[in-house]
Amino acid sequence: MSSGFFLIMGILVLAPVGFMLLTKYRDFKHYGHSGIPEGMEEQYQMAIAPGSDGKPLMYNLTTCRHCVRVHDFLNKHGIAHHDVTVDHFGGEARTKVVATLRAYNPNASFPTLVFPDGKVIIGYKENALCEAFGLNVEEKD
Secondary structure: OOHHHHHHHHHHHHHHHHHHHHHHHHHHHHHOOOOOOOOOHHHHHHHHOOOOOOOOEEEEOOOOHHHHHHHHHHHHOOOOOEEEEHHHOOHHHHHHHHHHHHHHOOOOOOOEEEOOOOOEEEOOOHHHHHHHHOOOHHHHO
């Protein structure tokens, strides 16, 4: 076998390892030890104590189309609420956020809207949203 073969094999083996190390370093800089992204400490506190300020809280994901629909519904009707994007958190912080979410929705599916009184709406259900916020069915569009 030639030295070129070993060079190529070395690159193929070491490149993924280097990539993983760089990714971990980047994540560490962004999240720190806690797993809370810089500037999202308040959102984290809301995530582990939903409804503590009297507003509903929606647990969502960046890739969830139903989450976007619930968010749009709430904004269209001027309903004050909080959004917690779970996939923005990492490590221990994400574990705590998901544990809190599971207390309200054992399947941890998205979106999960938690009300201050403990009521929960899972998924995008227009009629349930209208009823929860006292909207007429005609107003739901």
